[in-house]
Amino acid sequence: MKKRPVLWIVVALNLVVLVALAFVYPHLMISPGPLVKGHEQLATDCFACHAAWRGASTQRCIECHAVAEVGLKTTKGVPILTRTVKVSFHQELIEQDCMACHSDHQGPRLTKRSRKPFSHALLKASVKGQCSSCHAAPKDTMHRAVKEECSQCHGDRAWKPATFDHDKHFVLDRDHQATCVTCHKNNDYGRYTCYGCHEHSEAKVRAEHLEEGIRDFQDCVECHRDPRLEPDKGRGRERGGRERE
Numbered sequence: 001m002k003k004r005p006v007l008w009i010v011v012a013l014n015l016v017v018l019v020a021l022a023f024v025y026p027h028l029m030i031s032p033g034p035l036v037k038g039h040e041q042l043a044t045d046c047f048a049c050h051a052a053w054r055g056a057s058t059q060r061c062i063e064c065h066a067v068a069e070v071g072l073k074t075t076k077g078v079p080i081l082t083r084t085v086k087v088s089f090h091q092e093l094i095e096q097d098c099m100a101c102h103s104d105h106q107g108p109r110l111t112k113r114s115r116k117p118f119s120h121a122l123l124k125a126s127v128k129g130q131c132s133s134c135h136a137a138p139k140d141t142m143h144r145a146v147k148e149e150c151s152q153c154h155g156d157r158a159w160k161p162a163t164f165d166h167d168k169h170f171v172l173d174r175d176h177q178a179t180c181v182t183c184h185k186n187n188d189y190g191r192y193t194c195y196g197c198h199e200h201s202e203a204k205v206r207a208e209h210l211e212e213g214i215r216d217f218q219d220c221v222e223c224h225r226d227p228r229l230e231p232d233k234g235r236g237r238e239r240g241g242r243e244r245e
Helices: 003-026 035-040 202-211 234-243
Strands: none
Touching: none
């Protein structure tokens, strides 16, 4: 019976030592992993970002990182020249909570998570559709001629799948279930052609349109947006009429 008080004393002393070590050497006792490269110099100064019992806070982040300069300049005011798109969007967030996206500890080796996924829900409504202000456009042939914002075809949850609606430009009915390259030569989606099919030779199309008084027949989808419906010939005649003047 007399051994119990001694046991509790030993346990209490161990706890005291552990708590003391956690304050003296927090980076060794309770660190979830090494810091990201930009904060390596703070590896032994946990309280530069953390407050005891309260964790990290946005207020401590912005003491070094000016919100309007994040992504544009270093904490020492030196311009960042290595980025393709130089823009600071942090001042356009609906709330200033650095920890909502950032976690400076790289975490255990099994996970290797250095930051949390960015949520576009944090952006103000006025800038949500301005994708090109932060993202560089892809350089493939499909996107090269696209002038619209990314949000016309892509959602902000994931780049794929795209939400492009081909029917807005031309309806692909059962007779037009062809591969993309049939109409878009060399996978250049900025251009198209209707010639090449068994009944759409350029000579035949030209003869039929001239017979009806239509001279402007290079942009087929101007009149033929839906092969299931009669074409809008009035528009073609008007454009042809202007050419004859």
